[in-house]
Amino acid sequence: MSKRHDDVFNDVLSGLDTAKTHETDRQSGTRFLKRRTGLSDRADTEEKTLRWVDPAICRMWMQHNRDYDMLNEENCADLIEGMRAQGQQEFPAIVRRVDAEDGFEYEVICGARRHWTVSWLRANNYPKFKFLIDVRDLTDEEAFRLADIENRDRRDISDYERAVDYSMACMMYYGGSQKEMAARLEVSPAWLSRYLQLAKLPGQIVLAYGDKTLIKERHARALRRWMATPEEERALFDRCSELIRRREAGNPLTDGQAIFNYLNTPPKAPRAPKETQSFKRAGEREGITMRKSGRTIRLEFDEGLSREAVKECFSQFMAEHYPAKRR
Numbered sequence: 001m002s003k004r005h006d007d008v009f010n011d012v013l014s015g016l017d018t019a020k021t022h023e024t025d026r027q028s029g030t031r032f033l034k035r036r037t038g039l040s041d042r043a044d045t046e047e048k049t050l051r052w053v054d055p056a057i058c059r060m061w062m063q064h065n066r067d068y069d070m071l072n073e074e075n076c077a078d079l080i081e082g083m084r085a086q087g088q089q090e091f092p093a094i095v096r097r098v099d100a101e102d103g104f105e106y107e108v109i110c111g112a113r114r115h116w117t118v119s120w121l122r123a124n125n126y127p128k129f130k131f132l133i134d135v136r137d138l139t140d141e142e143a144f145r146l147a148d149i150e151n152r153d154r155r156d157i158s159d160y161e162r163a164v165d166y167s168m169a170c171m172m173y174y175g176g177s178q179k180e181m182a183a184r185l186e187v188s189p190a191w192l193s194r195y196l197q198l199a200k201l202p203g204q205i206v207l208a209y210g211d212k213t214l215i216k217e218r219h220a221r222a223l224r225r226w227m228a229t230p231e232e233e234r235a236l237f238d239r240c241s242e243l244i245r246r247r248e249a250g251n252p253l254t255d256g257q258a259i260f261n262y263l264n265t266p267p268k269a270p271r272a273p274k275e276t277q278s279f280k281r282a283g284e285r286e287g288i289t290m291r292k293s294g295r296t297i298r299l300e301f302d303e304g305l306s307r308e309a310v311k312e313c314f315s316q317f318m319a320e321h322y323p324a325k326r327r
């Protein structure tokens with residue numbers, strides 16, 4: 001994990017042991033001073049709060065970089081097992097306050113999987129589980145960068161989800177300036193550009209994958225070569241349509257690499273049909289058969305064919321394919 005990651009997580013986790021050891025504080029919130037993080041250039045300190053709350057009063061931030069609807073028992077299995085073993089959530093989610101509306105008091109900036117897991121446990125025989133939150137005062141741009149810092153190295157955030165998140169953030173927070181955004185995120189412009197290009201992947205390709213979490217950044221780079229001409233692009237979209245038809249027919253490709261390989265390999269051009277022609281002497285059933293494939297001509301005849309019949313058939317062949325005017 002990078003030093004920037006360490007700074008943020010050291011800040012988030014500082015004082016967590018204190019929260020564990022004091023039952024009263026665990027219920028009402030533990031208050032302590034917040035050290036300077038990568039999100040703030042200010043030298044002053046501000047108060048930070050950890051609270052144990054009902055997850056029902058927390059909603060997802062609209063710009064959260066994880067698709068909450070795709071969370072399930074399978075992709076949250078590690079958290080479910082860990083929280084069961086520990087008896088509680090170990091690491092706080094980062095939230096900010098919202099004006100009380102529709103029963104929500106906070107919105108989750110980082111920690112969608114933790115929120116989903118605690119909610120699932122409460123609904124499945126663990127009603128006393130609470131959601132541990134770290135309450136911050138953040139602007140939207142600060143919230144975006146904090147979420148990116150926490151999730152950039154995590155493999156359970158797909159390349160495509162990250163790309164869409166970056167594309168929205170570039171316009172919303174940086175006026176469309178990739179250079180400014182790269183500087184704020186402390187990444188190279190080239191690295192950021194690859195993800196912004198991934199977000200522009202045509203919808204036909206996204207539909208062909210079915211599960212957008214299977215789309216890799218390197219896939220998009222490779223597939224773009226098939227969009228160099230209108231003809232190649234149409235052929236690529238035809239392959240996308242075929243994958244969609246296969247899925248609708250109940251015979252889908254479900255492995256991301258297999259889907260990419262199919263899209264990245266154009267079908268072989270059909271071979272030109274072989275041209276066949278027969279030459280026979282009048283009154284006879286057998287003769288010479290000519291088969292032409294490309295620039296190759298093959299003459300076939302039964303070895304029992306008489307010499308005179310062969311000469312007559314060959315003369316017919318020569319007269320048609322090699323007339324006197326042709327040299």
